[in-house]
Amino acid sequence: MGYTAAIAGASGYAGGELLRLLLDHPEIEVGAVTAGGNAGTPLIEHQPHLRPLADRILAPTTVEELRGHDVVYLALPHGQSAEIAEQLGDDVLVVDCGADFRLTDAATWERFYGTPHAGTWPYGLPELPGQRERLTEAHRIAVPGCHVTVATLGLFPGLAEQLVEPDLTVVAVTGTSGAGKAPKPHLVGSEVMGALSPYGVGGKHRHNPEIIQNLTAVAGQSVSLSFTPVLAPLPRGILSTCTAPLAPGVTADQVRAAYEATYADEPFVDVLPEGTWPNTAMTLAANTTAVQVTVDPDAGRMVAVAALDNLTKGTAGGALQSTNLALGLPEATGLPRTAVAP
Amino acid sequence: MGYTAAIAGASGYAGGELLRLLLDHPEIEVGAVTAGGNAGTPLIEHQPHLRPLADRILAPTTVEELRGHDVVYLALPHGQSAEIAEQLGDDVLVVDCGADFRLTDAATWERFYGTPHAGTWPYGLPELPGQRERLTEAHRIAVPGCHVTVATLGLFPGLAEQLVEPDLTVVAVTGTSGAGKAPKPHLVGSEVMGALSPYGVGGKHRHNPEIIQNLTAVAGQSVSLSFTPVLAPLPRGILSTCTAPLAPGVTADQVRAAYEATYADEPFVDVLPEGTWPNTAMTLAANTTAVQVTVDPDAGRMVAVAALDNLTKGTAGGALQSTNLALGLPEATGLPRTAVAP
């Protein structure tokens, strides 16, 4: 084990998934595990699936506890990362699974989050053009939002090659773990099972501007996005259906070729064989994204569908993938490509 | 009880829901219950939830068994309805829950269903302009497809008043009962639970042309539709997210006003209070559709969301609603407006 990592926010879902993956990572050892209100209690009470950490007690989330590790993962409510990160030197790799450093535009941040903008860190989505290289030199990483990863991977090849008009609609069906572990009335099991419900409709979801930010950069022009997330009764998984008008003269073959070429060498994005569509079950607990694309000739639209596990590739796995790059390790180190099914 | 009804296809999900509702209908008595391969077996083996019919044996689906009722419901695989209907006189109300008589255009039928077009019957969606009146005189009724009902109700007020451009995208998340009771590998519980998967992507779903047919008529111009259904782990319910570009100069207030006005007197469509979004759980086992609409000013789009129970308002309840009209009964007779939750 060459490195040690501390996890702040270890009692939540993102923290739990980071720990699950780190336990299988050959080069990074789990160091401090910290929490806010749960500090002082056994980690196993909150993460009973992490038996190998049954003897760990949650420390309070303080700079003192986090200091002294090679990597510090922050899985905290937004607004808490900046103060901690400032006190950790540039020799520490700080990976923020929260939103604080994702957006580049301060006004957009303030509009969607209602607090002052903390800044912008290198963006942890290695699949974006040029981003892998940037991450190899990073000592700070902002992990993308889960809906953002799946929508970006679903759409950017079409936009990058100008195969579609930048007038996008995305409907993302998602499991409940993205909403976190804090008990809220609408997340109670009796309410969730047997129910489908949208949220953040009409451009109000905080992942909306982040998707636009990514795709504008790739498209080289401003993009319009209608994004609607829908809560469905399963713990993990996002399936994102993404459409855009085909650019004039573009063929279905061109679209498929663009997706296949873009992802040919990507270790964690699988363009499925023609006719096979992504299913979240293909990706459960794996760091993979399943993608398929087609053209609806009657509607004159490209339809791309992407699926991933919001906690793995959508959060903790994505964080480790970027970590590997920043540490100079092979990008796929310790990251599962095999999912759990059924 | 003024009327009697026979149900062909009584061992399936649509047949079961028809029976469930008819058992509570004060004016229609359940007569013959018939089936194909299940003929000769007790109904209760296939519909164990219908205790009041515990003594019924399924008869074979023949004209002889169906004749002699005031209403005949056909819940059969497509292609089987025409032959039966031809042999039932015009004094019998025949209500087809299948697809055979929904489409008006023979070429479209043949493209999507691959068989010769059987014809077109009065369309059982009373909420469409002028349709309620037509149904009061019908002796044949084609019940809409479940995805069609929800998408049509979600979109038509905006189109009817030219508030949006006819360039539509619909993503409809749906439970599994719409796929029927026949066991297929991808519908096995182990595969379905914990999974989200799209199907019929790229304009291939058979409900696609039917939605277009409805909305073209309402819009008075040709419409373009990108329709993607997504299977989710729940037995009942469809939540349909429908977007279209706002027409120039249209405001959010105009859009809301149009939806509210359109549905003000509808007994089975509820435009929810502003800020409340439809959830399929609101409609479980009820004949209601919950609708909400907003405008995304950044995307320049209207976003409407509609939810219903695919077996109730989406199939059997819708069939009874049209039946009531055709029989001259109050439209809401025997139809639940109260859902089952949680």
Next chain:
Amino acid sequence: MGYTAAIAGASGYAGGELLRLLLDHPEIEVGAVTAGGNAGTPLIEHQPHLRPLADRILAPTTVEELRGHDVVYLALPHGQSAEIAEQLGDDVLVVDCGADFRLTDAATWERFYGTPHAGTWPYGLPELPGQRERLTEAHRIAVPGCHVTVATLGLFPGLAEQLVEPDLTVVAVTGTSGAGKAPKPHLVGSEVMGALSPYGVGGKHRHNPEIIQNLTAVAGQSVSLSFTPVLAPLPRGILSTCTAPLAPGVTADQVRAAYEATYADEPFVDVLPEGTWPNTAMTLAANTTAVQVTVDPDAGRMVAVAALDNLTKGTAGGALQSTNLALGLPEATGLPRTAVAP
């Protein structure tokens, strides 16, 4: 409508189910709907499935609001019913869906609930020997616990006729709605879906002494009970597997005959055909209990399985059934025998 009813605790699951059933009851009209912390908010915010009550505002749970109705339903946390009931005259039928007046033994009450015993009311399980008659004269009714109804109905015919030894084991698998609507960490959807977990193991569940109380009375001797509830991922339903050693010389035929005879005239208990086993789906949203019994000759045990919907027959439907008796109405008035499936 001959009668009016007030519901205290109308924003919870039991209250919601009472309202759902009352909306279909031909003789009882919904009067005041009251709540604790939710008073002043629209009922529809908490019970979005009850569209016909969309205009109701929750009143505070006070005697003033509840007074003036023929029936008052109390669906409150335990400990709150006595004070209210005392202030309502004997001309009001008070039906307590909570636990306060179920147990006859004060010491047992105090051991399991930790508060002083409030007293004992007529017990709302008409199927128990002699109980139907007692309820016709009641003006106070204690509705049984949901686990208690199912276990009692599953076991008492065998005990009443001394066909089994009074050494009982019951494992009851249950949906989540019995735990109520208040958000708690272990009831969050992400935790509940995909999980099976026991609770109250080792005789600690509060329904334990209530089951014993019922079965001791029926058996005419003291009974021993090992009761284990298991939480499973579904909103509604309890399936209770009940076993006891066969008494010497008793045959399988005798056991079946006893169950069939006991329930032959019961409107809401169905002994299924031999070889068919109860499934909670048979009873969803209905007031029915499905029962089956067999003998395991190798183990020398009777095995009875009973299923019901914990909110319907297990709580609100059972409450209405007893209400009907106390009001002198036909026992089955307004109570569904048809379930919702799939």
Next chain:
Amino acid sequence: MGYTAAIAGASGYAGGELLRLLLDHPEIEVGAVTAGGNAGTPLIEHQPHLRPLADRILAPTTVEELRGHDVVYLALPHGQSAEIAEQLGDDVLVVDCGADFRLTDAATWERFYGTPHAGTWPYGLPELPGQRERLTEAHRIAVPGCHVTVATLGLFPGLAEQLVEPDLTVVAVTGTSGAGKAPKPHLVGSEVMGALSPYGVGGKHRHNPEIIQNLTAVAGQSVSLSFTPVLAPLPRGILSTCTAPLAPGVTADQVRAAYEATYADEPFVDVLPEGTWPNTAMTLAANTTAVQVTVDPDAGRMVAVAALDNLTKGTAGGALQSTNLALGLPEATGLPRTAVAP
């Protein structure tokens, strides 16, 4: 990689789980993957979660295909293993995930399976007294039934030390994957979700005699068992509630001490801290079994609850654990102790 393994029945759930685990096993390489009716099709069509095997085609299940590997796993319908095994030499380790070689008594086999008894192989449950040692010398292994593993582990410490009377009741709530992938009407998702249903009630389940066989051997006397499995709406997991009368004079402390001592050094059985009860979610996709035990003093019974993942510890993980022993590898090699949650 020192060893190669072939998997017969690679398109089913047990085969898929074997492959998932083998892909992470450092000493065993996946060789031939074979199937019956699915031979000739890509493995990935049947196991889309196994991306690293996306290029594999299923070979027919013949001795020719299976020969030449160090280990052959048979995940076949019962009755097919003997013929294959006979043609593979004793230098090949053959591990049968089916039932054919589990029972020692031919008459019992014939009574429960209706076919001639094929014989008995070393039994793949290393936690049983003396069994670990036997497995280190085995070249044939019969993997226990999933219900058998969990019930045996839940009960045997109490029986081995005569702390309970051998009059056992077990109710095992289980997910759907144990029923396999073949589509059957009662396993369709719409039927399974929202439903609880027992099966094999009254001692008819085929795992019944196998549990008795194990526990009789441990108890050193004949045991009586009432076993009821209950199907619940989740893909994976079994939670088994096991009770037995306490032997005279035995205390709760003695019982806990026996369980803790028995499992103190077991790598894959975790006796949870007092007061914490097993939940299947703790074990999802891990090779672990979670166990807790208590005494119900009023009922005079021991209540033990055990949970595991039926596909991992209950089948494929258990098979690999025994494989490791037979190959002389450390027992825990390649087997996950970390589960996937939520």
